[in-house]
Amino acid sequence: MTTKALIQQIRKKESFLCIGLDTDLEKIPEHLLKEEDPVFAFNKAIIDATHHLCVAYKPNTAFYEAYGIKGWVALEKTITYLNTEYPEIFTIADAKRGDIGNTSTRYAKAFFEDLNFDSVTIAPYMGKDSVEPFLAFEDKHTILLALTSNIGAYDFQTKELEGLELYKQVLEVSKTYNGSENLMYVVGATKASYLTDIRKIVPNSFLLVPGVGAQGGSLSEVCKYGITPDVGLLINSSRGILYASNGEDYAIAAQQKAKELQDLMKQELAKL
């Protein structure tokens, strides 16, 4: 998907919501456990109930790998369902991969070609030749970890590397990579005030912002410091939407939570 198509979808739906499909058998409604594929049954119901309120879905691959082969089958069914039924949706494989060049090429093919995701999250630690194989794919997007929403972000990311915090170095250095026009960045919502500095380095890039809701970030804060004329934000919510109810009304409850966030986003977009 082109960035232009993503922006058009945001304007049409008045939403920049991404729903994280972190589907956990211990948290989904019990009555689904008798389905042949409970994970896919849950995802399908959530997607059908919320697709008009969000612009992106983000399965975190860990939640699927944890169920072995069955999990990968559920992931494949989920991405195929999205690409078939809702092709306008931007899809993110939250995989946080990254390896030496020929190995990164394998991962890129797995996520971009075989599974046909629009984007994948990548860890920057191994540098240029671990990222560029992903950037080589046209109209596919590489979402590089910059500043994450967890406490461990303070171990290295916020410390100064040659005069500039590591996460800022990641932003600066990655701009020089071949195919850097296909880059987006992960920036945790729990650190919204950092967004002013981030926007000085990447004024127009899309930022994927996890951590609104369960992890304590605020939507209005993120917009205040991070929104651009073309929006430039995808704000993710996972648990707050998925597990709004664990009864038979789970899909409707998820829809309501998504609607609440979409309403707030509509207000923010009206300010542009």
Added chain:
Amino acid sequence: MTTKALIQQIRKKESFLCIGLDTDLEKIPEHLLKEEDPVFAFNKAIIDATHHLCVAYKPNTAFYEAYGIKGWVALEKTITYLNTEYPEIFTIADAKRGDIGNTSTRYAKAFFEDLNFDSVTIAPYMGKDSVEPFLAFEDKHTILLALTSNIGAYDFQTKELEGLELYKQVLEVSKTYNGSENLMYVVGATKASYLTDIRKIVPNSFLLVPGVGAQGGSLSEVCKYGITPDVGLLINSSRGILYASNGEDYAIAAQQKAKELQDLMKQELAKL
């Protein structure tokens, strides 16, 4: 597996060789492609021919994910075969994972419990709470990326973070993590001279050293700077062994290449 059992195996086999199972359908002998599961057939033959010459196998998960469900089936069959037929072997899932706490816990369960690997490689970028869920597993090992063998290592790893190169900060900071006794580190063989400094920070930790052979590192250099009284090294070779021949003699050819490395390792161990 305990570290003690790994050291005993090294002394018994006079080898600290790890064989990287980066199995690629485009590189394995053509006659295997008619097998029901060519990847597993190849791995099984390589393992049967080399298990007495090495102490560890390291499947890189990218090569399996690239084949989707079939790839995961081949990975499961490979690890099950190793655990059943050669339980003395140390197994490494070269996955380079890492995510926020509850997600890292998922990955840890996937690799340590479901697949029953002895260890997994982890990227350090997200810090403490992304690593500690792996360290919580008894007699399982977390192999943290420190200094990798690729050119991109110079983007961030070798630059100074608060007065100390980032890879050294990773070594220092990770020593303070809960369960740090279960840590090992990835250090690329192409940077053997860095090992003197690394040993000052982690004098006894096991180092997984990729990049001997195809990536240009030298075994004797690595030993000169990195070996400890308890060896403390696992030296990986992948392509140089796996693809020594693409004819019907591929397993014997792989065995010969493994034997050449084991002979060199025997000489190095004799110096201790």
